[in-house]
Amino acid sequence: MSTADNELRCNNLKCRAFLATEGQAVVTTCYHIFCVPCATTLFSTSLICPACSQSLQGSQMTTLNPTNEYKASILAGLPPHTVLEIAARALSFWTYQLAFQALILKNTQERQSHSEKQLNNAFCDLQSLENDLEVGRRKTQESVNESRRKDRELSKLRDDLDKKIKRKTAFSQVAHGAEMAGTPMATLQSSRNRHQQNSPMVNTSRRFVATPQSTQQHAPFRPQSSVPFKPRQQPFFATRSKSNADNISDGSGGSGGRFRGPRFTTGMWSRP
Known part of the structure; x- marks a missing residue:
């Protein structure tokens, strides 16, 4: 042990002051020693040892640094066995204090350990906890980044949806305008379809029945074709009756046997 460990200390665990510097101490019959201030405070109310809680008959003030006169006179006149007994008790007290110091040190070391x-x-x-906190921070940052990414995607989807809605609205407006602009043409086409359905020449598969109204209002029935309708022209040489032809061939009749061509009248060809 070191020199500090060999020195006596106050047995009050709250004090533990070195007693050599005090010069005086209070010793009990249970082999405990206290400094004068602690003994005055502790023994003022009851004579109970604060170290072992043992009742005391009394306490003895001792001098830790005796003078030479004290050393020469304290054991003078005592028989040798008394001196040896006193020395043995003093050594036992010292041994107990060293063991007590070691026990306190051990307990202190155990508490420290x-x-x-x-x-x-x-x-x-x-x-x-710091690692968990760091993991939580990373997860939080990842969640924040994921949330920001989803916000960007949501914003993009909203923009696309707004664009589609705008295009659809514009298309609807254009279609509505075109519909409004095409209404007269559609009405005219519908009227034309009704007129063609009422005409007797619409369906060529049906048999045409002539009526006075149809003969007066409509042209004769002709098959429909892509060629524009033209009035039928008479041939340049119109057909003659057999008697006229015979007269022409033998030089008689009519106008002295001469060939007489068709006469032109305004609007159409006619025979003489």
């Missing part, structure tokens, strides 16, 4: 272990455990827990 336990505290260090708790501190290490707390440090490990703190490291684990």
